[in-house]
Amino acid sequence: MSYHTNTSRISKSGLDLINRAPAHYYERYLNPNAPPQKETPALVIGSAVHCAVLEPEEFGKRYAVGPRVDKRTKQGKEEWEAFLIAAEGLTCLDSETATLCERIMESVRRFPAAKYLLKEGQAEKVIEWTDEAIDVDCKARPDWLTPDNIIVDLKTTEDASPRGFAQSVRKYRYDVQAAFYSDGLEAATGKECEGFFFIAVEKSPPFLCAVYFLGADDLLEARQKYQKNLLTYKLCKESGIWSGYSEIVTKLEIWKP
Amino acid sequence: METVNNTTELTTTEPVNNGPIFAPAQFEHAQRIAKVLSSSDLVPTQYKNNVANTLVALEMANRMGASPLMVMQNLHIIHGRPSWGSSFIIASLNSCGRFTTLRFVGDANKCKAVATDKATGEVLEGPTVSLEMAKAEGWLTKTGSKWVTMPELMLKYRAAAFFGRLYAPEVLMGMQTSEEVIDITPIQPASVDAINSKINPKG
Numbered sequence: 001m002s003y004h005t006n007t008s009r010i011s012k013s014g015l016d017l018i019n020r021a022p023a024h025y026y027e028r029y030l031n032p033n034a035p036p037q038k039e040t041p042a043l044v045i046g047s048a049v050h051c052a053v054l055e056p057e058e059f060g061k062r063y064a065v066g067p068r069v070d071k072r073t074k075q076g077k078e079e080w081e082a083f084l085i086a087a088e089g090l091t092c093l094d095s096e097t098a099t100l101c102e103r104i105m106e107s108v109r110r111f112p113a114a115k116y117l118l119k120e121g122q123a124e125k126v127i128e129w130t131d132e133a134i135d136v137d138c139k140a141r142p143d144w145l146t147p148d149n150i151i152v153d154l155k156t157t158e159d160a161s162p163r164g165f166a167q168s169v170r171k172y173r174y175d176v177q178a179a180f181y182s183d184g185l186e187a188a189t190g191k192e193c194e195g196f197f198f199i200a201v202e203k204s205p206p207f208l209c210a211v212y213f214l215g216a217d218d219l220l221e222a223r224q225k226y227q228k229n230l231l232t233y234k235l236c237k238e239s240g241i242w243s244g245y246s247e248i249v250t251k252l253e254i255w256k257p
Numbered sequence: 258m259e260t261v262n263n264t265t266e267l268t269t270t271e272p273v274n275n276g277p278i279f280a281p282a283q284f285e286h287a288q289r290i291a292k293v294l295s296s297s298d299l300v301p302t303q304y305k306n307n308v309a310n311t312l313v314a315l316e317m318a319n320r321m322g323a324s325p326l327m328v329m330q331n332l333h334i335i336h337g338r339p340s341w342g343s344s345f346i347i348a349s350l351n352s353c354g355r356f357t358t359l360r361f362v363g364d365a366n367k368c369k370a371v372a373t374d375k376a377t378g379e380v381l382e383g384p385t386v387s388l389e390m391a392k393a394e395g396w397l398t399k400t401g402s403k404w405v406t407m408p409e410l411m412l413k414y415r416a417a418a419f420f421g422r423l424y425a426p427e428v429l430m431g432m433q434t435s436e437e438v439i440d441i442t443p444i445q446p447a448s449v450d451a452i453n454s455k456i457n458p459k460g
Contacts, residue, residue, distance in 0.1 A: 053341035150448055195446035213449060216442055 001124055009139035015229040019173070022232060026242035045097055049156055049203075052101035053108050054123040064090040065098040100203065102128045104156065106138050107207035114211055119179040129187035134230040140184045141148045147180050149189065151196045160200035160210045169214075174198065176229075179222035223230055287315055294325060303334050313339075317430065321349075335438040343414035343434045346421050353428055356381065359420065361413045368412035370420035383420030386412050396440040403436065411436065 003011075007029045016024040029032055051059050064087030069076035084092060093101070108114045127140045130168075144152035157168050169175050182193040202210045216221070235243050291311040295304055304311045311325075312400045314332055320324040331345035351358050356372035363369055367387035388408060391405050393398045395409075397404040404411050433441075 113452055116452055116456055149449065195448040211452075213445060215445065 003139070004143055006139065007136040008130060010233055011139050011141075011171075011232070012180050015180065015226055015233070016173055017177065018229045018233045018236070021078040021243040021244045022236045023244040025233070025236070030242075032182050044091060044093070045100070046098060046156065048091070048093055048101050049104050050123075050143060050154055052105040053154055053201075054118070056105060059101075062091060063093050063098070066092055066094050068095045096183075103200055103205070104203065107209050108154070108199060108201050110186035111199075111211070113197075114209060117146065117150065117152045117199070117211070118144060118195060121150075121152070126186045127181070127184050129184050131227075131230055132187070134227060134234055136230045136234050138180070138184055138230075140181045142181055145185075149185060150192050151178075151185060151193060152199060153177065153181075153196070154199045154201070155197045156203045157200050158202065158204070160202045160208055162210070162212070164207075165198070165200045165210065165212060168200075169198075170187075173222075173225070175214055175218050177224045179219045180226045182219070183223065208218075275375060284366050287312060290325075291315055294329075300326070300329050309375055310334075323349075323426060332434045334436050335442075338433075338438055340435040340438045341429065341431050343436055346429060346434055347414075347417045349428045350417065353425060355425065359417060361416060363412065363416070365409065368409075368416045370413075370416040372420070372424075374424075381420070381424050383416055383423060386415040388412070391415075394413070394440070397423060397441070402440075404440075 014025055014029060017028055029036075048059075048063055051062055064083070066083050066087075067079055069079045071077055073078055109118070121144050123144055124141050125145050127142065128138070130137050142151045143154050146152070153174075155165075155168065155174070157165060159165065159167070178196040178198075182196050185191075185193045195213060198212045199209065200212060201207060284453040288308065291308045294300060294315070295306055295308050295311040298305075300311070304314060311329070315325050317323075317332065319448045321328070327345075331342045333340050335374075338442060347359055350356060350372070354373060357375065358372070360371045361368050362371050362382075363385070366389070367385050369385040370383040371380065387395065388404070391404045391411070396402060414434065414436050416435060418455070421429050
């Protein structure tokens with residue numbers, strides 16, 4: 001069973017769906033009649049960037065880079081077909097995407113703090129634990145785990161400035177991820193998590209990079225957020241009711257995040 | 258009730274134990290009080306519409322023989338931990354009836370809290386707190402540290418907390434003062450300094 005198909009444990013992506021509405025979690029992970037998830041181009045690019053930065057030696061084994069051809073012409077079409085046949089079993093990337101991966105990798109690997117953090121460690125190690133407080137089985141797969149028990153997460157973003165990335169943290173609940181993963185690592189290893197760092201890298205030139213951590217206050221608040229989601233998840237699982245949004249007519253607060 | 262002149266003393270009755278409010282018979286009643294209190298506009302925000310927090314404050318007030326509102330005003334939740342306001346600790350020590358009013362002995366760099374045990378006449382001295390200690394413990398170097406802007410007050414607050422912890426731990430009920438919690442909570446993981454010193458040894 002792959003990391004994503006194991007639904008006996010909840011991940012941070014699962015918590016995000018619970019946070020939106022439990023019905024979304026059900027649809028994505030539990031509904032036997034739901035159509036299979038398609039791998040969108042954005043997902044493919046994301047995985048390729050992660051592979052290039054964190055496991056560059058694996059890149060050639062997983063991805064095949066297509067020739068630069070004009071697929072509108074007959075010759076171009078033929079060349080592309082030939083490439084697809086030759087690249088069987090690998091994920092195909094067009095040359096623009098491959099160049100993008102390379103530029104991002106170079107930028108991250110050149111950035112001193114990122115270079116230091118990625119010097120030694122393991123990519124995509126699966127962590128499994130049980131949240132003691134709520135009694136729910138959880139899982140996580142940090143991008144990078146160092147031997148000193150430091151978690152590193154690579155985020156590609158439009159804007160890696162402190163202000164821009166803070167917006168991403170709020171929008172995608174990266175704070176919840178940091179708290180959930182840190183606590184999970186401690187529960188799974190019995191050792192203190194020595195830090196959770198984000199490597200934020202912009203996906204357009206000049207591919208600027210920054211490394212961030214969150215303060216104790218934000219992590220504490222994030223911990224409360226994920227525990228609330230875990231509790232909702234537990235109650236849904238026990239009752240078998242995966243609710244949607246509020247059924248009563250609700251006042252919309254347009255300025256609240 | 259004892260009337261006192263000193264402003265740091267609380268006008269409260271001797272601590273009375275009304276029995277644990279978490280006993281089944283009392284719990285229902287306490288919960289009803291908590292509901293009413295938590296809907297009041299006068300309680301601090303962390304208790305407003307929060308019956309659970311209010312119930313905890315009620316339990317503490319009951320154990321201390323103090324008014325629930327007073328406990329709520331002085332029990333702060335800092336970084337998720339309940340803690341006492343330092344001035345409340347001083348007031349509680351002064352009004353607990355066992356000591357004379359707390360005096361602070363020291364200078365601009367150090368301070369200790371001193372009081373006389375009323376029963377034995379013995380002079381009790383709390384541990385000395387110094388700016389050197391604050392520096393060594395890292396309280397002084399934290400961003401926005403009150404030890405930099407108001408060292409005299411922080412010395413006295415900490416001296417009182419140490420005195421209380423040593424001679425009347427039951428007054429603090431095993432909790433720290435808000436200032437202590439702020440001082441000891443790390444603002445960043447230790448690994449941050451390690452990384453920054455490695456990549457920029459001069460910085």
